[in-house]
Amino acid sequence: MTEPESAGYDYDVVISGAGLAGSAAAILLARRGARVALLERRSDPGAYKVLCTHSLHAGAYPVLDELGLIPALEKAGAVRNEARWYTRWGWIEPRAAPKGPELPYAYNIRRSTLDPLIRSRAAETPGVDLLLGHRVTGLLGGAGRASGVCVSTPRGERQIRARLVVGADGKESAVAKFAGVPARSYENARFGYLAHFRGLPLPGGIGHTWFLEPDMAYAFPNDDGVTVIAVLPDKKRLPAFREDLEGSFLACVRALPDAPPIDSAERITKFIGVLDHPLLTREPTAPGVALIGDAALTGDPLWGVGCGWALQSAQWLARAVASTAAGRGDLDRSLAAYARTHRRRLSGYQYLAADFARARPFNPLERLMFSAAARDESMARHMHLFASRLIGPLRFLNPVALVKASAVNLGHRVATAVPTRTRSRVERRTGGGAVWRRRGRPSAPRA
Structure with missing residues (x-):
């Protein structure tokens, strides 16, 4: 739906929530020509989210780069998030291939450092008005379409009219509630x-x-x-x-x-x-409304993906709707494009996470892939790409990867079976008093 420039809006976009998702969206939309009101219910510009993994996966690195935050993060002491994972088969330790490029990375950084940093960048961006102490209390509009928000402020109630309302206000999203967007909940059997x-x-x-x-x-x-x-x-x-x-x-x-x-x-x-952290999935759009970050999809904290997905969903939204939110084109069509991108990029991950959140042991496919990754460097790198959210479930479990994992595990079984057969023959000849060699050095039998 195309709106005339004289429609009387205060802003092109109003965003509820000035955390990672909201601040990133405000910056990216304003750079593309939209006028943005960025609302934050807390009055402290240094406020931050306390309960968080404090990790940005490598899939979010391009967003950090577009935002121009990489030098500031490095200066603030952010740690490049290399990692190793323990399994019953041993440690999975991804390393760069010989003569290959370094492994992709992003950063671990505390939200007490990150949130004020990105919020201040948003406040400095031309076209963004950061409004602290503004809490959304309802939506404006009629005929089932949002056209702004009602807010409570330190100076009283006010209304802000905008073509697009963005909910970046977390898993308990007030914007989603007022827009009537239900959440599908998946039980998390871990605390x-x-x-x-x-x-x-x-x-x-x-x-x-x-x-x-x-x-x-x-x-x-x-x-x-x-x-x-x-x-x-x-x-x-x-x-x-x-x-x-x-x-x-x-x-x-x-x-x-x-x-x-x-x-x-x-x-x-x-x-x-x-104590109770269900995984939530919502439709990422409604008429005149878009949801980003945890408001659209709340994952399992054990995977450390929430911060990265907050930034990525902000980027997907800005790319899809910036021009139409400013009155140039069909906003509904742009919102539909954003919703398709969001579902395509994240629904597969959420499906796997919801299944694993039942607190069960590894299933056969997981046993295959994790055990192979603990035994083979190329499989460890493949696991790293998936954990970094640089490849999706279909690429992670593609036929070539499954065949490779099967070959790695078969080779491991053959290799470990040889010493057992050799030991049996020697024990039969020596009556069990054989001298064993480990890593090329003799091991004397116990007295």
């Missing part, structure tokens, strides 16, 4: 607690994730020498865990394979918990 520690070195200085089937844990190094550690056990363990929160948390970390030395570290935050 989680995290805390920040100083003086906690990690091997290689890189992130660690533990797949303990069904429990999970991760440790991510961040800016200013701070490491974020989270444990995500099965909800069946919650009653006992809460009886002694600190003791249970520390016991979980101490029990991890190659556990970080948590007892020698300084905890600098309280334990932050989420």
Whole structure:
């Protein structure tokens, strides 16, 4: 639907929520010629999201680059998020191929650093008005179409008219609620607690994730020498865990394979918990409305994808609707294009995440891929691309990758079976008193 320039709008776009998704969308839309009101219910420009993995996956790097944030992130001490993952088959440790390019990366950075940084960039962008202390209380419009918002401000109630209303206001999105966009909810059978520690070195200085089937844990190094550690056990363990929160948390970390030395570290935050975190999926658009970030899709925090998807969905929206939001073209058609992109890029990931959120052991396909990645460098790199959200589920599980994984595991079984057969023959000849060699050195039999 094309609107005349004289339609009487205060802005082309009004965005509810000045976190990662909202601030990124405001910058990208304004650079493309839209007039943007960026609303933030909190009055503090330094406000930030507390409960977060504090990780930006490599799939979001192009958005950070377009926003011009890479130099500022590096200056702020953001840590490139290389990682290794523990499985029952050992560690998956992605490394660049010999003579190949370095592995793709983005950053780990605390939201207390990142949120004020991107919000200030939005406020400095020509065409963006950052309005702090503005909370959306309703939508304007008729005939089932939004044409602005009602807001509560420190100076009282006001109305802001706009062609497009964007909900960047999180999983409990007020914009989605007022627009009548329902959420499909998937149960998460894990709970989680995290805390920040100083003086906690990690091997290689890189992130660690533990797949303990069904429990999970991760440790991510961040800016200013701070490491974020989270444990995500099965909800069946919650009653006992809460009886002694600190003791249970520390016991979980101490029990991890190659556990970080948590007892020698300084905890600098309280334990932050989420006891019930369902995965939510909403239609990303309604007439006159677009949803981005957690408002459109709330993933499982164990995967550390929320920050990256917030930035990516902001970019997809800006590319789709910037000109039509400014009155040049069919806005509904542009919103439909954004919705298609959002579903195509994220629905497959969400399907897999919702299935894994049932706190179950690995299924046969997961066993195939994870075990092969722990045994083969090329499969580890393939896993890295998927974990970085640079390839989707279909490319991750493509026939060539499945055949490769099967060949790796078959070769491993053959290789490990040979010493067993050799040992049996020697034991028959020596009566079990054979001298074994490991890594080329003799190992004397015990007395």
